[in-house]
Amino acid sequence: MIPTIDIFKCNGCEICVRACPPQVIGMVQNVAVILTDLCEECGICNDVCPIDAVDFKLPHYQPYEVHEAYRPVR
Ligand code: SF4
Numbered sequence: 623m624i625p626t627i628d629i630f631k632c633n634g635c636e637i638c639v640r641a642c643p644p645q646v647i648g649m650v651q652n653v654a655v656i657l658t659d660l661c662e663e664c665g666i667c668n669d670v671c672p673i674d675a676v677d678f679k680l681p682h683y684q685p686y687e688v689h690e691a692y693r694p695v696r
């Protein structure tokens with residue numbers, strides 16, 4: 623799951639910035655932002671945020687149904 627930050631909640635404390643292992647969280651106008659392409663989805667930013675401004679969203683890769691015609695014949 624990729625975390626997202628509620629920019630209206632974030633108070634700019636930078637706790638998540640310091641806690642992110644790959645250091646992919648930065649500050650823009652005193653709000654934390656995540657470089658989602660480089661996020662390792664560890665969830666630590668969500669754990670450490672003291673005001674619950676970090677949330678998760680569904681991954682961009684969704685499970686998909688394999689069409690019947692493409693299923694291997696057994
Ligand atoms: S989930 Fe982990 S890697 Fe991704 S932004 Fe949060 S702390 Fe950093």
Ligand code: SF4
Pocket residue numbers: 627631632633634635636637638639653654670671672673674675676
């Ligand atoms: S820990 Fe929470 S409030 Fe602090 S900068 Fe990160 S998202 Fe914002």
